[in-house]
Amino acid sequence: MSDPVDVAHIVPPYLLQHLAQGSEPIAEQARATLVADTQKRRARSRRTAPTVIAGGSAATSGPSREIFDAGNSENLPGKAVRTEGAPATGDPAADEAYDGFGATWKLFDEVYGRNSIDGSGMALLGTVHYGEGYQNAFWNGERMVFGDGDGVIFGRFTASLDVIGHELTHGVTEHAAGLTYRNQSGALNESVSDVFGVLVAQYRAGQTAAEADWLIGADLLLPGVKGVALRNMLHPGTAYDDPRLGKDPQPADMSGYVQTSSDNGGVHYNSGIPNRAFALTATTLGGHAWETAGRVWYDVLTGPDIQPGCDFATFAALTINAAVARFGEGAEAAAVRSAWASVGVGARAADAPPRGEGIDPNAPLLVRRTGGFAGLVRERRTSLAELPRSDRRAWTGLLADRTLAALATASRPTPDAFCYGVVCQAAEVDVEVAEHDLPGHVRALLERTLEG
Ligand SMILES: [Zn+2]
Numbered sequence: 171m172s173d174p175v176d177v178a179h180i181v182p183p184y185l186l187q188h189l190a191q192g193s194e195p196i197a198e199q200a201r202a203t204l205v206a207d208t209q210k211r212r213a214r215s216r217r218t219a220p221t222v223i224a225g226g227s228a229a230t231s232g233p234s235r236e237i238f239d240a241g242n243s244e245n246l247p248g249k250a251v252r253t254e255g256a257p258a259t260g261d262p263a264a265d266e267a268y269d270g271f272g273a274t275w276k277l278f279d280e281v282y283g284r285n286s287i288d289g290s291g292m293a294l295l296g297t298v299h300y301g302e303g304y305q306n307a308f309w310n311g312e313r314m315v316f317g318d319g320d321g322v323i324f325g326r327f328t329a330s331l332d333v334i335g336h337e338l339t340h341g342v343t344e345h346a347a348g349l350t351y352r353n354q355s356g357a358l359n360e361s362v363s364d365v366f367g368v369l370v371a372q373y374r375a376g377q378t379a380a381e382a383d384w385l386i387g388a389d390l391l392l393p394g395v396k397g398v399a400l401r402n403m404l405h406p407g408t409a410y411d412d413p414r415l416g417k418d419p420q421p422a423d424m425s426g427y428v429q430t431s432s433d434n435g436g437v438h439y440n441s442g443i444p445n446r447a448f449a450l451t452a453t454t455l456g457g458h459a460w461e462t463a464g465r466v467w468y469d470v471l472t473g474p475d476i477q478p479g480c481d482f483a484t485f486a487a488l489t490i491n492a493a494v495a496r497f498g499e500g501a502e503a504a505a506v507r508s509a510w511a512s513v514g515v516g517a518r519a520a521d522a523p524p525r526g527e528g529i530d531p532n533a534p535l536l537v538r539r540t541g542g543f544a545g546l547v548r549e550r551r552t553s554l555a556e557l558p559r560s561d562r563r564a565w566t567g568l569l570a571d572r573t574l575a576a577l578a579t580a581s582r583p584t585p586d587a588f589c590y591g592v593v594c595q596a597a598e599v600d601v602e603v604a605e606h607d608l609p610g611h612v613r614a615l616l617e618r619t620l621e622g
Pocket residue numbers: 178179180336340360363
């Protein structure tokens with residue numbers, strides 16, 4: 171498997187940090203939650219061997235659930251309170267977790283033919299009443315853990331079915347694509363959890379894409395909070411605007427892409443972009459999202475082509491390929507293509523035929539590196555025809571999709587840092603991107619071209 175998945179939380183650290191700055195009692199709880207989360211991340215990164223999880227057999231005909239109660243401590247797993255088939259406990263948190271696990275298992279089993287998180291009937295373990303006033307829920311690689319919330323802003327974290335689906339899907343991703351929980355692959359990891367989280371809720375409610383609210387965590391927020399949910403997949407950035415929580419910072423497209431080293435490289439910010447691509451695909455197609463867009467996304471998540479470090483453009487290309495493979499060249503593939511275009515992500519496939527065929531290979535291409543403390547400028551005027559074959563192919567892809575434009579929009583000027591510029595009139599490209607904002611493979615291509 172890939173790098174260990176970081177402890178994945180439903181409430182992003184930036185939101186807790188905003189809360190923690192206040193002076194109210196809930197600020198104290200937010201600070202405590204942040205400290206506890208950091209300790210868990212440290213503990214997890216110290217782990218050397220992958221966790222081995224006791225699972226059921228593939229022949230299981232239903233889920234195998236076990237719910238524990240931490241009794242407001244932070245000791246895991248806590249005391250077992252409900253096992254598979256046992257009657258309701260009367261404790262809403264334990265029973266919601268049990269039912270939510272069942273609903274999540276059902277979506278994956280009935281719609282996608284997947285038996286539990288690992289596809290082999292792995293036991294679904296959950297702990298409720300974790301910590302005191304704990305404002306989060308997370309998947310720690312082994313079990314789902316739910317806090318009770320602070321009672322002022324957040325209620326108990328089992329209240330939203332999509333949150334339970336979200337946490338369990340982190341487990342599916344860890345066992346399938348293994349998307350690295352950092353930067354764009356991390357934002358995709360987050361997004362995929364939101365995708366199947368809402369699909370669990372839509373499937374149980376029998377809702378169409380048009381009927382669904384596309385909200386994540388709507389039932390967590392208590393009355394008095396100025397907001398409707400933690401995230402809005404169809405309209406990222408609009409979920410809340412509250413003096414204590416701040417404003418929902420999710421971008422709706424690549425023009426708002428957030429470059430940050432916090433939040434594992436902005437995984438909870440930038441997940442808004444692929445989230446909206448999914449919601450647009452589903453609402454364009456109509457009907458039940460789990461049968462159309464959900465099927466395509468599931469094929470990619472569990473298919474052979476996705477890599478742990480997958481970025482947005484590659485994921486977009488994979489979903490387009492998967493839509494064509496499953497439904498042919500029809501409305502589905504068109505909806506997927508158009509959704510990614512709407513959020514400003516150009517599809518890039520490693521082994522797709524060269525794109526940008528329309529660009530004249532003899533058209534001038536200018537590459538330069540400027541900036542830097544000493545003000546050195548390196549520049550080369552060339553054309554696609556003069557480049558080695560493999561680089562020509564990479565350039566045609568880069569010039570044809572929107573990657574460069576999106577990188578340039580997201581790039582922040584940094585004092586003394588180098589800047590790379592690319593000008594190709596034939597492809598209507600004229601951009602400048604700071605060195606540190608370029609993905610490694612793009613920078614390597616620019617350097618090779620500069621060196622000639
Ligand atoms: Zn998550």
